[in-house]
Amino acid sequence: MTQPQRLSAWVHGHVQGVGFRWWTRSRALELGLVGYASNHADGRVHVVAEGPPEVLELLVTALRSGETPGRVDLVVDEFAPARGDHAGFVER
Template sequence: MTPPAPDPVRLVAWVHGHVQGVGFRWWTRSRALELGLVGYAANKPDGRVHVVAEGPRRACLQLVELLRGGDGPGTVELVVDSWDRARGDLTGFRER
């Protein structure tokens, strides 16, 4: 899905694959902070990692490409992303 034009945006990504117990949330947090984003990365009981990030559209696009890129820990099989206007309700970037 193409992100909306206005900045800032909210990226919601569901990362599928072997992404728990391998440092994936820490790696995602590090990349998001480097890009100046706020949000979180959370393990889910079904083995996915749920990533929510807000900030400039370009930075969120970079983050989703990094999630898909295969350079992080573990094995990413699929990233399902959706986009919306930022809500402004997040601070910092946390691992949940």
Template sequence: MTTPEPAQRLTAWVHGHVQGVGFRWWTRSRALELGLVGYASNQPDGRVLVVAEGPPDAVRALLAALRSGKTAGHVDLVVESFDAPRGDLTGFVER
């Protein structure tokens, strides 16, 4: 029997036409389907910041979805980093 991988935290800066097009709602829907907690937040420079915590497979699936070309709006670039979870998030919200 294998032990599950510890949770992981994804911080992703999403560049492109991602504000005012339902992108945060779309991201929240995908994250909830994957059982992740976190948020998607519009930034003053036009990017969206996505922070998500959960099982590594689910976190990687969300990152793949952000890059899939099937998002609301249009994603030009996703810059991501992975960290240990902080455990300070509940639910998945749009900010």
């Protein structure tokens, strides 16, 4: 069995004020992931999610799909061991 991983993804583009965090939360909950999506002052959205690596890859694929609200220009992702410090998935 694979160990849970932690995804940290910085999403660049027109992703604030368009329902992007809500959309990301919905996808993450559908996939059974925990974590958060938060806006940053520079216009990026930071997505942190934990779960099985293959499921996290599905979330990254969704973020890059062109099916998101707004416009995603770039997703910079990094994977690390899960910390286990989240319950549910929230918008911040």
